[in-house]
Amino acid sequence: MSKRIIIAGGGTGGHIFPAIAIANAIRLQQPDVEFLFVGAKGKMEMERVPQAGFRIEGIDIAGLNRSSLIKNIGLPAKIIKSFFQVRKIFSEFHPDAVIGVGGYSTFPVLKHAQAKGIPTFIHESNSFAGKANKMLGKGASKIFTGTDGMEKFFPAGKIMVTGNPVRKEIVESKIDKNDAINFFELEHNKPTLLVVGGSLGAKSINEAVLAGIDELIKAGLQIIWQTGKSLAEEAAQKAAEHKEVWANTFISNMEMAYAAADIVIARAGAMTVAEICVTNKPTIFVPYPFAAEDHQTVNAQQLVNKNAALMVKDADAKTKVVKMAIELAANADKRNEISHNLSQLAITNAAERVATEVLKTIE
Structure with a gap:
């Protein structure tokens, strides 16, 4: 039976x-x-x-x-x-x-x-x-x-x-980066920033990206942006105005998003951290400060200690995270170093x- x-x-x-x-x-x-x-x-x-x-x-x-x-x-x-x-x-x-x-x-x-x-x-x-x-x-x-x-x-x-x-589709993903870029209707010759605040969204991250969107585009980046419900309308408006921005409240095909991304801005929930390790994507974590016992900061710090990620406090997101993303996009050596260290931590x-x-x- x-x-x-x-x-x-x-x-x-x-x-x-x-x-x-x-x-x-x-x-x-x-x-x-x-x-x-x-x-x-x-x-x-x-x-x-x-x-x-x-x-x-x-x-x-x-x-x-x-x-x-x-x-x-x-x-x-x-x-x-x-x-x-x-x-x-x-x-x-x-x-x-x-x-x-x-x-x-x-x-x-x-x-x-x-x-x-x-x-x-x-x-x-x-x-x-x-x-x-x-x-x-x-x-x-x-x-x-x-x-x-x-x-x-x-x-x-x-x-x-x-x-x-x-998720199996992320672990076993063999998606070609060009196919992933096509999926989001973006350009092949630009570094791609994936912004994801967990499945429910992240207000501080969204506010930082919204305030710095022109700066990001001017620096040559294009953006895949999972907003959650927070500031979804404003993000959709930016996506309508700029061909360099793809925005939605939820990304069902996260394997596509990771395949397209060169760098990531994200919360530091345990599953996001695990996915970042598996996909080896250089990431700037902005831990949610009100998570029980501030566990997201602990999650992120474990990677930062191993030189496998960068971290910005939630309170500093608006002033620092966009600048850090632009600097990371311009520093191929740093990205390669972080990717290598992440690959050692993947389960x-x-x-x-x-x-x-x-x-x-x-x-």
Whole structure:
């Protein structure tokens, strides 16, 4: 009889894309495994997971709103309701194992699985563990981490350092740069800057690029710009005015964007960092300063320490990041050095390692 696995989590691409990568890797090793994803209603996993060919159930769950306590009034009721929804999902699907990748839905799903004695696995992508994952760690069968040094958050005997699963289409990409440039309708003889603020966008990065767009174009650069929702209209206007600018709220074909790019400006979420290592693209990281425990700065600093990236503080983005991008575009030696150092840090088989371990446990 085929095995059944629930994968819980989402909220951002940094949780969703590794989850899909893990599911695909498991399916490759054992094609008859049945999957059910569980996400938070209204979050991006409800759209992205079906697009990747997997079934998803949504539950009514949200996190604590730290900026407005009044918005937390309905939270206890939502949490209680989510546990009833999870119980119903389990009684219908009967999972053999549950994998949590982070995000609101991870906690009620893994907590219920652990209470029922079902093997649970956690994938913690960041170098600083989230609260829910820390609480679930003691009851987990195995904890997969993106980086080493995670013993301060989890029981040492349960940790397996796998690296972070990067989307298959990025890991296995053989896209020719000329084809990628054609895809974005840009020119072949200009250095290309990829601006990406994570799947939800980045206000400070967008403001910096918006303010410095004429400077970038004057320096001979062209731009592929994933805006998210922040300043999307203004960016679209710039793209309409300048043939050197391609802008959209979301890039579905990130493998194309990486293939076209010579340099990158990005947030420093764990998955972005992993993709940068795999694609060897010289990057200026602008870590999101309000991420839990400032983990994006820790993620970026690990690469900066190895001379494999540059970093600008969020508060300095508007005055520094465009100037740094122009300087990096003009310095081929520096770009080559960073690319070489990134290639030493790339992990391309993280999803396969997770898949092997999960299947070994539920055989």
